[in-house]
Amino acid sequence: MERQVDARGMNCPKPVIETKKVLDALKEGSITTIVDNEIAKENVLKLVQNMAYKADVKEQGGNYYIHIYKEGSHKETGMKPINHKDMVMLIGSEVMGEGSFELGKVLMKGFIYTLTESKPYPKALLFVNSGVRLTTEGSEVIDYLRQMEGEGVEILSCGTCLDYFNLKNKLLVGGVSNMYTIVEKMNGAKNTIKI
Template structure:
């Protein structure tokens, strides 16, 4: 049996997310993801290979058909991924990366959205400096953060930072926290990422 994911026209990271949803449920057979650009094709291939799926690519007109079937280690790897993730992510900015601020906001929105689709969820999200702006009214990622919080992800927001930016009354997700609690949560996690 071959399942199909038509990801043509979807922007990054949606082709990968939609493919992963089907791969996670695949017990036998294969899946074919159809994409309309090389970047999406490469991203889907990387996902499949990271999960130890065998990959065959066909190009039909301008579309790429990425067929994936479970390799020998596929089942074992998928079980490993389902384990709880002891991960703390520290958001020190409301943009992702350096360079264009506009692009940084787009990338941050894509990153936080992807967190809602990528399981297991992180244990804790920490917001400092201009990163606290992500937790306030009008933030483009507020809905995603609320969704993560409703799924049990701890969201801690630096109170000093909210005061500095005059945003304490506009916080719409998470708990106002202090530096000790933030350091304790960050260093108490097995895995840590700073953005």
Template sequence: MLVEIDARGLACPKPVINTKKELDKLENGIVLVTVDNAIARENILKLSKSLNCEASTIKEEKDLIVLEIKKGKDVIIENKKNEELEDKCIFISSDKMGQGNDELGDVLIKGFIYTLTEVKPYPKHIVFVNSAVNLTAKNKATIENLKILEECGVEILSCGTCLDYYGLKESLEVGCVTNMYNIVDIMKNTSQTISI
């Protein structure tokens, strides 16, 4: 069975949600998804992997990207798990820690992220939204420590809408771009979410 989805022009996370709805209906077959930006492509590729589907980009032009997703019993995607990771999500919504003095807040968030590298087990996910995306795209001190965590298997995720809003889409230095569907899915399915 072949299903085609045209998700061009749809705001995040609708391309992912529409793709998941079609994949959920399908037992075996192929879903072709057309999107118009790289962030949507990456989010759909990540969704496909999480659903144990095989996905690839079969066409890419300026504002036209076509993805082919194969679903069926013969498709097996290896899911690597790091046993040293704890089933927790750290949710960071600001590039400062706490309320009050911004200079102090900047020092505290740098210290917090450094301390995460020193305390095991590491969390499975660290999600950055709103101004916190500065920590994955602009703040050299936090980027260096986040790369240490990423190398150990921690998933570092920055909200694509937030990166766009702050003009940082091309500046991401650690981790990958995510969407609201994936963020909600992680928060619902991990044993604990800690908000900073």
């Protein structure tokens, strides 16, 4: 029986995440992901390519039907995965990228959500500068961060930064840290990514 992922109306990165969940659970066979825009179609096709599966696409009524074929003996990509458990992320802003502040907030929310759907999780998330706004009252990503903290991800916010923005009493997830500990966490990890 072929499975179907109806991702019409879903914002990025949901179509990719929902498709990956079904593919991960499927030993062999096929699924069809339905999306309603070109960008979602391209993103799902990139996922399929990265997972080394086959796909074909049909457009009908303004929707794209992406038929993905997962065979039990699909080829390996040959890429060695990074040990994400020994990785920390330094998040230095409440927004992602430069330019539009509003777009940056949307991108950061999407990024944090996507982290919750990508396992294994990083070892720690370190928040500095305006990034501490993501761990405090009013943040739209608190539930995602709490989910990761519940799974063992260490969440640390810079105490100096919390004081600067007058947010120390509004911290909702994780603990308060100092620059020494932040540097220690970064130095102790095999991989550090700055966002």
